[in-house]
Amino acid sequence: MASSSLLLASVVVAAMVSAVSCGPPKVPPGPNITASYGDKWLEARATWYGAAKGAGRKDNGxxxxxxxxxxxxxxxxxxxxxxxxxxxxxxxxxxxxxKCSSRRPAPTSPSLSTSPT
Structure with a gap:
């Protein structure tokens, strides 16, 4: 009986540890800069690189x-x-x-979402 309780406790602890280590990526502490812009559009530039769907095979980070x-x-x-x-x-x-200021990314889409890398 004691060995089955120990086994159950070990399984529960292992599950808890793996859930913590395999969770979503940790966000560094600090202000959320994306929320600080509010609803206004800002003038900025972004360079698309790589293949049509994003970075190519030889990305450098x-x-x-x-x-x-x-x-x-x-x-x-x-x-x-x-x-x-x-x-x-x-x-x-x-x-x-x-939001592209000249040519739109797709005929039906006035804007697109991207993540700077």
């Missing part, structure tokens, strides 16, 4: 240092953002909605 951005969890909509998007690295990994 960009200014934010992310590798393999052609795989999950990034998997596609990535760009290289200048100020006010980059914010000396504080904008890395944030999600921004970009």
């Amino acid at each position: 960009g200014a934010c240092g992310y590798k393999d951005v052609d795989k999950a969890p990034f998997l596609g909509m990535n760009s290289c953002g200048n100020d006010p998007i980059f914010k000396n690295g504080k904008g890395c990994g944030s999600c921004f909605e970009i």
